[in-house]
Amino acid sequence: MTEIAYFDGRDTGVKGVYNKPFDTVFVDVYLDDLEMKKVVYHELGHKKHxxxxxxxxxxxxxxxxxxxxIHHLLKEELELIDDHExxxxxxxxEKYDLKTIANEAMVIDEYLNLIN
Known part of the structure; x- marks a missing residue:
C-alpha cells in the first residue's frame, strides 16, 4: 500500500512527488486540505509510469x-450528490481550481464515465 509522507515545501515550489522505489507520495505539509488531496491523487497517477x-x-x-x-475528486463529489444530473x-x-481546456475535457469525460 502506498505511503503518504510530508515535507516542508515552502521554499521549494514543489507540492508533491511520487517516489516509486519506496511507493511513497511526498506532499508539502503546508498545503491546504483541498490542495493536498489534489496533489496526492495526482501523484498516485504516476504509480504506473x-x-x-x-x-x-x-x-x-x-x-x-x-x-x-480528476477521476478521484469527481468520484468523491458524486457521492455527495443525490441526483447526478x-x-x-x-x-x-472552480472548487478545485482546474483551469485548462484539457482539465475541462477530462472532467466531462470522467463524469460521463462515472455516471454510466
Missing amino acids: TASDYKFNRERCELQADRNM DFNYIHFM
Whole structure:
C-alpha cells in the first residue's frame, strides 16, 4: 500500500512527488486540505509510469496523473450528490481550481464515465 509522507515545501515550489522505489507520495505539509488531496491523487497517477515513460513522454504522464486526480475528486463529489444530473462541472472546476481546456475535457469525460 502506498505511503503518504510530508515535507516542508515552502521554499521549494514543489507540492508533491511520487517516489516509486519506496511507493511513497511526498506532499508539502503546508498545503491546504483541498490542495493536498489534489496533489496526492495526482501523484498516485504516476504509480504506473516508468522513468523511461516520464523521460520521453513527460506531458502525457502529467496528463494521465491529472486525469487520475480528476477521476478521484469527481468520484468523491458524486457521492455527495443525490441526483447526478444536478452536477455542475463549472462549479466543480472552480472548487478545485482546474483551469485548462484539457482539465475541462477530462472532467466531462470522467463524469460521463462515472455516471454510466
